[in-house]
Amino acid sequence: MLASALVALVAGLLLARQAAASAWDTIWAEDGFAFLSDAVSGNALAAVVEPHGGYIHPLPRAAAAVAAVLPLDRAALVFQQKGPTMWVRNPSCSNSGTS
Secondary structure (H helix, E strand, O other): OHHHHHHHHHHHHHHHOOOOOOHHHOOOHHHHHHHHHHHHHOOHHHHOOOEEOOEEOHHHHHHHHHHHHOOHHHHHHHHHHHHHHHHHHOHHHOOOOOO
């Protein structure tokens, strides 16, 4: 219960911090050109274990697999939910410079 509340709070804060362009409408770097394009153009489930840059990125690839079966205009929303989930699983992922 507490983890769910923390995910919701962190998601809200991360989405609210981006003022210039809505976070709901933004797909960043590899999320779009690598992960989403691989999931849309091929087998989305097989793409979950496809390496990119020498690393396997299971959470972004899983988000891409989900986004690939939804309408494309929902893809950014799916990817924005990945960040808070990663932060709750590992708070050291934060860009704040503190651990």
